[in-house]
Amino acid sequence: MPTLSAKPNSNPPHRIVFVVFPGTKLLDVAGPLQVFQDARTASGEPAYEVTLASVPGGPIATDTCVTLETVSFASLSGSPTDIVLVSGGASAMQAAEDESLQHCLNKLVENTSRIGSICTGAFVLAAGGHLAGRKATTHWMHCVELREENQGVAVDPDAIFVVDGPVWTSAGVSCGIDMALAMVEADLGRHEALRLARVLVLYLKRPGGQSQFSAPLKQQLTLSNGSLDELMAWIDDNLASRLSVEQLADRANMSGRNFARVFKKMVGLPPAAFVEQRRVEAACRLLENGQLSVKEICSLAGFGSEETFRRSFLKVKGVPPSAYARRFGET
Incomplete structure (x- = not known):
């Protein structure tokens, strides 16, 4: 099953949908996914319910030998979602031009309180108009391209992630983990975010304004x-x-x-x-x-x-x- 939730808990978990497409970079999904999967409420219950979604549903090949099992966007119709995250990868530019994906994404975010992207997933959000008039970031190699193609987006080429209202964007690959930890901190508090950083043996919990390069x-x-x-x-x-x-x-x-x-x-x-x-x-x-x-x-x-x-x-x-x-x- 693509929905990665544990036993039901007394407090409904935050519902997250990852938008994936053929060629998605595996770490863009797996890194943040692990953060959300390990997050716990104060009572020790799973704090998030994560679903992987694609236009057709079923298995989606990533940029590695690993395939991700997904549900179709159609099966999510009408279901309220707390967070929608768009994965990245070299195929994100092609995915940004996919009219079916954009239509499904627009329907999905209608009932979503927070949207975001990992790495080049920002191009998918930008193509749908979700970054217009906002600050954003993406992988440093593609910041100029994102800025030139989307004049209404204020691209920060240095930040590891940027928060502008309900829209969160992160830089390359592992920065999606930093952004996920920041979301956990916003939802569950600093203590839980730091606990996860220790559990995942991360170097430290980095603030969004920190440079993409150490x-x-x-x-x-x-x-x-x-x-x-x-x-x-x-x-x-x-x-x-x-x-x-x-x-x-x-x-x-x-x-x-x-x-x-x-x-x-x-x-x-x-x-x-x-x-x-x-x-x-x-x-x-x-x-x-x-x-x-x-x-x-x-x-x-x-x-x-x-x-x-x-x-x-x-x-x-x-x-x-x-x-x-x-x-x-x-x-």
Whole structure:
């Protein structure tokens, strides 16, 4: 059965319909689906009932060897739905031009309080007029295309997901998981969203305004030849050490002056500034965890004092550690 619900519960679960089509990217569906399937109410009951729907119904081939079992849109006629999510994939552009799919989607969202898309599913929403006059995002590789084809859509090429009223759009692939967690937080509270992030062994629960690229990934992309990857990984593993320019130069088998010059040219930051940035990133993860004191965080992240920690954090993040902990930390 394509409806992935558990036993009935005393509080009706939120009803979600995933719109899929031939060639749908599997992870666009599977990632958010797992979040919703694992979500629980305060009484421990399943919080969501998820249905996979397509125009014809039946098995739909994804972009992998996995086939998804779906129901037809016709079978959902008249059923109220809380959330409609459109999956993405390379075939989304073709799906956006499918008149049958657009007709079914328009009928489905008439009784829906929230609609959204994962990755290039934004093109399906845009083609149906659901993004007109709104902010949205999609996979970074297709943001320019989405903007050029839909002049009335304010495309944010950097955000991992965007919420504009009842319309939610997410960036590429795994960002659908971030958006699903944000929906859970909106429906069930922060505690449940953070519990799911831990259960699914996610790096952290990322806010929508965060960049599609993490700081480490940005630096890896900059260093296309990978020449400093090993050193950067070693820095991350040894943040509590002194990490002077001389020490880093020794590990790179270079003189201090030459290392500082080459490092800044390749990374775009002086070695000291890079180390400070990575220490702040590590401190962010520890603050989000919410289990350690400021003194313990300073020690693990390599800050010599709490005042140094506060100054560095404010410089890199624009807010003091206390404000960051209140916004993103588990309470």
